[in-house]
Amino acid sequence: MTSLLGRSSAAPHPGPGVTPGTADRATARSAVRRGPSRSGGGRLRTALEVLFFVGPALALFVLFVVWPVARAVQFSFYRWKGFGPLDDFVGLRNYVSVLQNEVFVGAFVHNMVIVGLSIVVQLPLGLGIALLLNRSMRGQGLLRTVIFVPYVLSEVIAGVVWFQLLQPQYGVVDGILGAVGVAGPEQGWLGTPDIALYTVFGVLTWKYLGLAVLLFLAGLQGVPHELVEAAQMDGASWWQVQRRITVPLLGPTVRTWAFLSMIGSIQLFDMVWILTGGGPANATTTMATFLINEGTKRYNYGIATAASVILFAVALVFALLYQYFVLRRDVADADADARRGVR
Amino acid sequence: MRRRTVTSVALGVAAMTVLAACGTGGDDTGGSDAPASSSGAATTITWWHNSNTDPGKAYYDEVAKKFEAANPGVTVQVTAMQHEDMLTKLDAAFQSGDAPDVYMERGGGELADHVEAGLVKDLSAPAQDVVTKLGGSVAGWQVEGKTYALPFSVGVVGFWYNKALFTKAGIDKPPATVEELIATSDTLRRAGVEPISVGAGDKWPAAHYWYYLALRQCPQQVLQDAVKSLDFSDPCFVAAGTELEKIVKAKPFNKGFLSTPAQTGPTSASGLLATGKVAMEMQGHWEPGVMQGLTEDKKGLGENLGWFPFPAVSGGKGDPASALGGGDAWAVAKDAPDAAVDFVKYLLSDEVQTGFAERDMGLPTNPAASGSVKDQALAGLLKVRDQAPFVQLYFDTAFGQAVGGAMNDEIALLFAGKAGPQDIVEKTQAAADDAK
Numbered sequence: 099m100t101s102l103l104g105r106s107s108a109a110p111h112p113g114p115g116v117t118p119g120t121a122d123r124a125t126a127r128s129a130v131r132r133g134p135s136r137s138g139g140g141r142l143r144t145a146l147e148v149l150f151f152v153g154p155a156l157a158l159f160v161l162f163v164v165w166p167v168a169r170a171v172q173f174s175f176y177r178w179k180g181f182g183p184l185d186d187f188v189g190l191r192n193y194v195s196v197l198q199n200e201v202f203v204g205a206f207v208h209n210m211v212i213v214g215l216s217i218v219v220q221l222p223l224g225l226g227i228a229l230l231l232n233r234s235m236r237g238q239g240l241l242r243t244v245i246f247v248p249y250v251l252s253e254v255i256a257g258v259v260w261f262q263l264l265q266p267q268y269g270v271v272d273g274i275l276g277a278v279g280v281a282g283p284e285q286g287w288l289g290t291p292d293i294a295l296y297t298v299f300g301v302l303t304w305k306y307l308g309l310a311v312l313l314f315l316a317g318l319q320g321v322p323h324e325l326v327e328a329a330q331m332d333g334a335s336w337w338q339v340q341r342r343i344t345v346p347l348l349g350p351t352v353r354t355w356a357f358l359s360m361i362g363s364i365q366l367f368d369m370v371w372i373l374t375g376g377g378p379a380n381a382t383t384t385m386a387t388f389l390i391n392e393g394t395k396r397y398n399y400g401i402a403t404a405a406s407v408i409l410f411a412v413a414l415v416f417a418l419l420y421q422y423f424v425l426r427r428d429v430a431d432a433d434a435d436a437r438r439g440v441r
Numbered sequence: 442m443r444r445r446t447v448t449s450v451a452l453g454v455a456a457m458t459v460l461a462a463c464g465t466g467g468d469d470t471g472g473s474d475a476p477a478s479s480s481g482a483a484t485t486i487t488w489w490h491n492s493n494t495d496p497g498k499a500y501y502d503e504v505a506k507k508f509e510a511a512n513p514g515v516t517v518q519v520t521a522m523q524h525e526d527m528l529t530k531l532d533a534a535f536q537s538g539d540a541p542d543v544y545m546e547r548g549g550g551e552l553a554d555h556v557e558a559g560l561v562k563d564l565s566a567p568a569q570d571v572v573t574k575l576g577g578s579v580a581g582w583q584v585e586g587k588t589y590a591l592p593f594s595v596g597v598v599g600f601w602y603n604k605a606l607f608t609k610a611g612i613d614k615p616p617a618t619v620e621e622l623i624a625t626s627d628t629l630r631r632a633g634v635e636p637i638s639v640g641a642g643d644k645w646p647a648a649h650y651w652y653y654l655a656l657r658q659c660p661q662q663v664l665q666d667a668v669k670s671l672d673f674s675d676p677c678f679v680a681a682g683t684e685l686e687k688i689v690k691a692k693p694f695n696k697g698f699l700s701t702p703a704q705t706g707p708t709s710a711s712g713l714l715a716t717g718k719v720a721m722e723m724q725g726h727w728e729p730g731v732m733q734g735l736t737e738d739k740k741g742l743g744e745n746l747g748w749f750p751f752p753a754v755s756g757g758k759g760d761p762a763s764a765l766g767g768g769d770a771w772a773v774a775k776d777a778p779d780a781a782v783d784f785v786k787y788l789l790s791d792e793v794q795t796g797f798a799e800r801d802m803g804l805p806t807n808p809a810a811s812g813s814v815k816d817q818a819l820a821g822l823l824k825v826r827d828q829a830p831f832v833q834l835y836f837d838t839a840f841g842q843a844v845g846g847a848m849n850d851e852i853a854l855l856f857a858g859k860a861g862p863q864d865i866v867e868k869t870q871a872a873a874d875d876a877k
Contacts, residue, residue: 179843181535182558195875201850265708266697268718286697289642291857294700377642378699379857380850394532396846397554 167410174404179397192404202405205376205383206412208295212384213363215299216306217356223303224310225352229340231311232318242315249308257372260301264288264373288374291381298373298382305369306362310355317351318344350428357420364413385409485516486781487541489531493521496800504796508787515780535560542777543785546590546770548581549668549834550841555772561589562773567782571789578806581834582770591789594803595768596726597826598649598751598835605745606634606720615749619684622752626693629720638695638719640703640710641856645837648849649723650688651865652836653765655681657754661763661831668839671873673866677758682855682862684754689856695719699857704731715741723751725766726804729818748821763831767838768806840873847872 177186196202231242263270266286275282283290287297321344329339367386376383393402492498498521505517534540540560546552555561565587572579572588582590610632616622626636641647659677667673695713704711714722715732732741753761771785787793794810801816804823814820837845848869854860
């Protein structure tokens with residue numbers, strides 16, 4: 099507590115050479131620059147404060163994130179069965195064998211298909227529903243809840259329920275289709291290699307559409323009402339207002355959602371594991387199911403950790419590229435806004 | 442009555458790396474010797490088993506108490522776990538070098554790996570009399586001539602069928618050859634009954650077909666050599682796949698079998714048989730127990746349940762009476778006290794095995810207990826097992842999961858029409874060469 103007070107008492111003095119009334123950013127920057135000129139005791143104190151407050155979180159982060167990741171990287175250079183000494187160093191052989199494995203390559207393709215489909219299908223669908231639900235109507239709250247409920251359900255429970263619904267012959271889906279005279283696929287929705295991935299994607303859409311709608315609805319609240327009113331005054335139709343004003347202003351929200359969706363699709367595991375386990379005939383494997391299968395089922399921990407490092411790298415590259423090419427615009431816009439606001 | 446479910450633990454990616462990080466990779470468990478004398482000082486033995494429901498649970502507690510009474514100063518710490526839980530915890534225990542003193546081994550390549558890593562105690566000398574008594578059953582738990590675990594229950598795989606549905610379709614005797622099996626399936630289909638359920642979603646139930654066909658096609662010596670040399674160049678392995686392709690092409694399996702699980706829920710392969718939706722399923726000795734758990738009245742098929750051995754293959758070089766099977770054995774951790782070995786010997790004694798058999802907990806391996814099995818289905822299987830000239834351990838267990846898993850994956854692909862007989866042999870050989 100005392101240290102907090104100490105720091106805040108030091109803050110108000112404006113630095114020499116900085117005239118009051120200059121932009122906040124300048125003050126902040128000079129304050130940082132001023133740091134080193136303080137007495138040695140003050141610096142130590144600041145360092146201790148930082149350590150005190152950041153330390154526990156940092157320790158947990160290192161223990162449960164950095165250390166396991168580092169160990170996984172280490173394991174990936176060995177052939178190891180999960181027990182016994184770690185002494186069979188194989189260099190990059192695990193990586194070569196993972197990258198040459200057709201099941202892993204297939205899994206990567208499946209991940210990419212899910213990434214692509216999520217954007218192409220869930221974005222327009224989610225946007226449409228959000229725009230509809232944004233209009234005042236009766237039962238609005240109820241409808242919003244209904245759309246959002248699947249997202250709140252535990253993934254495993256949703257998976258088990260859908261697994262049963264999609265059972266060939268005895269499942270509800272086939273039952274309903276049968277009642278109207280349409281036959282489901284011979285081997286079932288999850289048992290036919292050619293359509294299993296799309297069935298899984300359908301369930302994923304059902305599950306995650308709620309999140310997209312929720313985010314878009316939140317974004318819609320940020321669209322200034324005056325703009326909409328002004329447009330309406332100028333005679334714009336509801337449709338024109340959405341197309342020309344609302345959707346463009348929703349851009350940052352959409353881009354953030356797409357980022358979350360992409361990372362989620364790359365790391366996709368639970369739903370696939372419950373619904374198909376990666377089958378039939380490896381038609382729905384993802385990188386994550388591949389590495390779990392190699393690790394916990396076949397005890398090829400070296401291969402599994404190599405695959406997990408590759409998965410990590412893929413997710414990182416995607417995240418950085420997206421950050422650089424897409425999200426940077428939003429950040430740049432925000433910066434520009436801030437600068438404009440100051441002047 | 443053990444289920445042979447392959448672990449289906451849904452560990453997340455993060456959990457996996459955390460788990461991996463917990464392993465103490467570097468140190469050798471054989472390094473420090475625990476106090477190995479059971480005389481005088483108090484000794485505690487930890488024992489993990491999977492009989493977590495009665496009557497098995499109560500019986501094993503009683504067994505532990507009796508052993509403690511006969512061996513003053515020894516305490517047996519019993520932990521009863523659900524099967525899958527136990528397997529997961531065992532994996533973690535091996536990784537951290539903190540294995541229980543007495544635990545279950547399934548034999549084959551898995552055991553060989555544990556032996557190679559120095560985790561298991563050699564029981565050949567201290568339990569020599571028991572090894573002799575159990576005879577051929579211990580073969581699956583021997584590595585390079587040494588016995589590392591003592592099997593307490595060994596069962597065989599065969600076809601479980603619904604007698605009422607067979608009668609309904611006008612079938613008076615179970616098929617004895619693969620041709621007859623296909624013909625029987627066609628007859629059942631015509632009668633509006635789905636012939637066979639197979640949990641190909643879990644892969645190993647589908648793989649059992651190929652194992653059995655290899656057992657029918659290959660001479661015993663070829664199989665026994667293959668387990669050691671991991672050489673699958675004998676043409677009988679391709680012949681097994683060709684025969685399997687013939688069965689799959691005849692379409693005897695339940696709708697959606699590619700995604701059907703083995704034994705979870707009423708729409709699993711065992712569930713379909715238990716609820717009378719299909720006429721037969723090929724499964725191990727645990728099937729009646731599994732089916733009981735999947736029906737509301739806890740009876741399974743009851744009186745309607747029948748069993749017939751895997752049919753013969755024309756021109757096959759294997760003995761048609763040989764069987765595919767496997768079981769569970771008690772193993773002792775390398776650094777466990779000597780009392781643990783005494784305890785395992787006691788578990789295989791006439792007394793405990795007879796109690797085990799009386800409670801229908803499995804198919805006892807001690808000949809003295811053979812007559813005590815009450816359940817009719819199990820008693821029948823016991824006879825088949827004891828009359829079989831040769832019981833082949835499930836290939837995936839025998840070869841170890843690294844090779845077995847690759848083999849199972851490829852067999853499942855054949856069921857899906859995405860791989861041929863040659864592919865199975867090639868992929869298995871590739872995995873074996875990789876594991877060498």
